[in-house]
Amino acid sequence: MSDKITGAQIIVEALKKEGVDTIFGYPGGSVIPIFDILYSTPDIKIILTRHEQAAVHAADGYARSTGKTGVVLVTSGPGATNTITGLATANFDSVPIVCITGQVPTSMIGIDAFQEADVTGITNAVTKHNYLIHSVNDIAETFKNSFYIAKTGRPGPVVIDIPKDVMLAKAKFDYSMEINIRGYKPHTKAHPNQIKKVAELIEHAKKPVIIVGGGAIISDATNEIKQIIKKCDIPVTATLNGLGCVEYDSPYFLGMHGMHGTIPANNAIQESDLLIALGSRFDDRATGKLSTFAPHAKIIHIDIDSASISKNVNVDVPVVADLKTALKDLISILKDKKHTEWMDRINEFKKITHDIPRDKKRVTAIEIMEAINRGVPDDTILSTSVGQHQMWAALYYKFKYPRTLLSSGGLGTMGYGFPAGVGAQIGNPDKRVVCIAGDGSFQMNIQEMATAVINCLPIIIIIFNNGYLGMVRQWQELFNEARYSSTCLMQCKKDPSKCKGAESECMIFIPDFVKVAQAYGARGVRVENKNDLDEAIKAAVKNTDGPFIIDVITEREENVWPMVPGGSSLDEMLKGGRTL
Amino acid sequence: MRYIISLIVENKHGVLAKISQVITGRGYNINTLSVGPSEKSDTSRMILTFDCDDKVIEQITKQLNKLIDVIKVFLIEENEKVERELILIRVVRKKENEQSLYNLINIFRGKFVDVTLKNYVIELTGHSKKINAFIENIRPYGIQDLMRTGPLALPKFDIK
Numbered sequence: 053m054s055d056k057i058t059g060a061q062i063i064v065e066a067l068k069k070e071g072v073d074t075i076f077g078y079p080g081g082s083v084i085p086i087f088d089i090l091y092s093t094p095d096i097k098i099i100l101t102r103h104e105q106a107a108v109h110a111a112d113g114y115a116r117s118t119g120k121t122g123v124v125l126v127t128s129g130p131g132a133t134n135t136i137t138g139l140a141t142a143n144f145d146s147v148p149i150v151c152i153t154g155q156v157p158t159s160m161i162g163i164d165a166f167q168e169a170d171v172t173g174i175t176n177a178v179t180k181h182n183y184l185i186h187s188v189n190d191i192a193e194t195f196k197n198s199f200y201i202a203k204t205g206r207p208g209p210v211v212i213d214i215p216k217d218v219m220l221a222k223a224k225f226d227y228s229m230e231i232n233i234r235g236y237k238p239h240t241k242a243h244p245n246q247i248k249k250v251a252e253l254i255e256h257a258k259k260p261v262i263i264v265g266g267g268a269i270i271s272d273a274t275n276e277i278k279q280i281i282k283k284c285d286i287p288v289t290a291t292l293n294g295l296g297c298v299e300y301d302s303p304y305f306l307g308m309h310g311m312h313g314t315i316p317a318n319n320a321i322q323e324s325d326l327l328i329a330l331g332s333r334f335d336d337r338a339t340g341k342l343s344t345f346a347p348h349a350k351i352i353h354i355d356i357d358s359a360s361i362s363k364n365v366n367v368d369v370p371v372v373a374d375l376k377t378a379l380k381d382l383i384s385i386l387k388d389k390k391h392t393e394w395m396d397r398i399n400e401f402k403k404i405t406h407d408i409p410r411d412k413k414r415v416t417a418i419e420i421m422e423a424i425n426r427g428v429p430d431d432t433i434l435s436t437s438v439g440q441h442q443m444w445a446a447l448y449y450k451f452k453y454p455r456t457l458l459s460s461g462g463l464g465t466m467g468y469g470f471p472a473g474v475g476a477q478i479g480n481p482d483k484r485v486v487c488i489a490g491d492g493s494f495q496m497n498i499q500e501m502a503t504a505v506i507n508c509l510p511i512i513i514i515i516f517n518n519g520y521l522g523m524v525r526q527w528q529e530l531f532n533e534a535r536y537s538s539t540c541l542m543q544c545k546k547d548p549s550k551c552k553g554a555e556s557e558c559m560i561f562i563p564d565f566v567k568v569a570q571a572y573g574a575r576g577v578r579v580e581n582k583n584d585l586d587e588a589i590k591a592a593v594k595n596t597d598g599p600f601i602i603d604v605i606t607e608r609e610e611n612v613w614p615m616v617p618g619g620s621s622l623d624e625m626l627k628g629g630r631t632l
Numbered sequence: 633m634r635y636i637i638s639l640i641v642e643n644k645h646g647v648l649a650k651i652s653q654v655i656t657g658r659g660y661n662i663n664t665l666s667v668g669p670s671e672k673s674d675t676s677r678m679i680l681t682f683d684c685d686d687k688v689i690e691q692i693t694k695q696l697n698k699l700i701d702v703i704k705v706f707l708i709e710e711n712e713k714v715e716r717e718l719i720l721i722r723v724v725r726k727k728e729n730e731q732s733l734y735n736l737i738n739i740f741r742g743k744f745v746d747v748t749l750k751n752y753v754i755e756l757t758g759h760s761k762k763i764n765a766f767i768e769n770i771r772p773y774g775i776q777d778l779m780r781t782g783p784l785a786l787p788k789f790d791i792k
Contacts, residue, residue: 172645173646173649176646176649176653177653181699182646186645234642235641358694359694362690
């Protein structure tokens with residue numbers, strides 16, 4: 053193209069060159085020029101969410117489920133500040149996002165103009181990188197660099213802040229430049245000596261355990277990991293974001309480890325003599341008390357982010373590399389191994405049970421999860437928000453494939469699940485998306501019902517409705533003498549005398565989620581009996597032209613077991629009951 | 633322990649904010665910071681010092697390395713560098729101790745850079761330890777104000 057075009061046109065041309073076909077966004081004064089170009093760009097679909105936070109979560113869900121980079125377009129000031137929670141969520145869980153924010157015209161930056169915010173300043177702490185573009189001549193290169201930075205190395209969100217006058221200025225469009233960022237050369241290949249050390253440790257280990265993290269899925273290393281597990285007879289546990297890497301029913305799979313990890317996973321880690329951490333970062337929720345974490349184990353840590361290595365636990369063999377590349381190298385020198393005694397021990401761990409409530413007055417968590425396992429296709433994408441329902445999904449859902457769990461692991465963002473599900477459904481029109489939510493979490497982005505209805509997205513929303521912020525209530529029960537401060541979502545402040553306390557059977561629906569569904573023009577049913585679960589899920593799966601809410605009235609005070617209380621070792625698990 | 637980190641960074645908008653963000657956001661404290669242009673016009677050199685343990689300095693170094701605008705990070709070893717700090721200090725001028733002040737400035741190889749009827753302004757360069765010692769010695773004369781640059785440091789040889 054030899055003629056000069058506007059900055060806004062350059063932005064759209066750059067997006068096309070990057071293969072972007074979907075943008076999640078919300079217009080406003082400072083981005084009208086870009087939306088104007090998109091108005092006549094049929095190659096790029098705009099998904100108009102009902103809140104900028106949801107736009108970023110949707111782009112995040114789109115990115116996690118497809119492996120592509122999610123793109124967000126919002127206006128200056130409040131449009132940009134509303135993206136912060138979404139950006140922080142994506143940054144924590146290494147999700148590639150390019151977020152374009154409008155900015156007031158260059159001449160007005162710094163004068164406290166209407167809808168002005170210091171976006172690069174605010175987003176420094178929650179992004180991988182950010183740019184403020186000063187000249188129309190810098191747009192193309194900045195976009196090329198941004199997409200490269202977002203997707204490579206340890207992926208993450210990149211914010212591009214563009215003043216309105218830069219969108220309107222003209223320049224020639226040239227996208228042929230080579231990417232050369234002096235300060236950014238991500239490692240991909242592991243040092244051969246380190247790989248040799250890894251192989252030696254594996255060869256001599258008697259009780260090895262593999263930990264797979266979100267990095268295993270991001271780096272698409274699932275097949276390599278499965279090969280190693282089989283070749284060397286090694287049991288494997290996953291972090292929350294590593295779920296789906298190894299199938300649930302594999303004899304090697306121990307389930308998730310950590311605060312709400314399974315008994316076999318936590319016990320195996322504590323007894324192991326070699327931990328092989330693949331793309332995980334030893335989060336405190338995953339390790340429990342650090343000083344007693346895996347006390348007998350040597351630790352191998354393969355990660356693309358050197359800053360994640362030896363940050364929380366001391367590592368014996370660090371390997372900074374792209375996981376898939378490193379594991380391919382490793383497989384080529386690994387010898388076959390058998391760990392019969394260790395696998396027998398693992399199978400003994402698997403026999404230890406924890407409390408799984410069933411057949412109560414109301415529906416219990418396991419009953420819902422089993423109905424979901426029976427009722428939805430194998431390749432269903434599951435999105436969750438944060439809290440008890442998230443842990444139940446992690447513990448009981450039969451994950452088969454990578455990229456089928458969307459969950460805010462690091463930041464723990466309530467309200468993430470539903471908009472992330474919206475993004476995943478947009479990116480995967482042929483798959484089913486099930487959003488598991490709590491009644492608290494769902495209300496944090498409930499407005500996205502409109503987005504789902506308007507785009508005819510057949511998302512199945514299953515609400516674990518116990519009228520509580522259940523996870524906090526569980527902590528209050530266990531550690532604060534059941535003083536349920538601000539965790540009952542039904543407590544009526546208007547007439548406190550009517551509230552008979554936590555044990556009461558009050559059945560106020562605030563809101564009535566079935567009516568919410570109807571108000572948005574969607575379908576919804578309420579399930580109060582476990583025997584009605586299968587039918588409700590069947591109806592939801594049959595429904596293909598819009599969202600479907602299943603509002604399940606659950607046991608009010610069910611707890612998530614097992615649980616490692618904060619500050620305890622992984623093997624100090626509470627397995628059920630009331631500990632009061 | 634005191635650590636000195638030398639950075640080569642892009643000389644552009646917002647880089648200092650990103651560097652201080654990544655350090656303070658993780659709860660670490662920058663002791664001193666000096667910034668200036670490097671030998672190339674499009675890069676700046678920064679010298680930061682920290683009082684911390686080796687685990688913290690490892691994390692700081694890694695986090696700084698992750699920043700896209702940071703081109704190089706060196707941890708400068710104590711015995712492999714040349715280090716200088718500049719201090720400007722204003723003290724009260726008193727007839728009765730003028731001679732001993734001259735002597736003190738001479739011992740430390742400082743310079744008088746301004747004099748009025750009421751004060752002297754003194755300039756001194758040297759290793760930070762020398763600067764510390766100088767401040768202790770001059771304190772009895774009545775320090776009105778002082779400004780230290782924080783240390784600059786260069787490795788004695790090319791460590792690229």
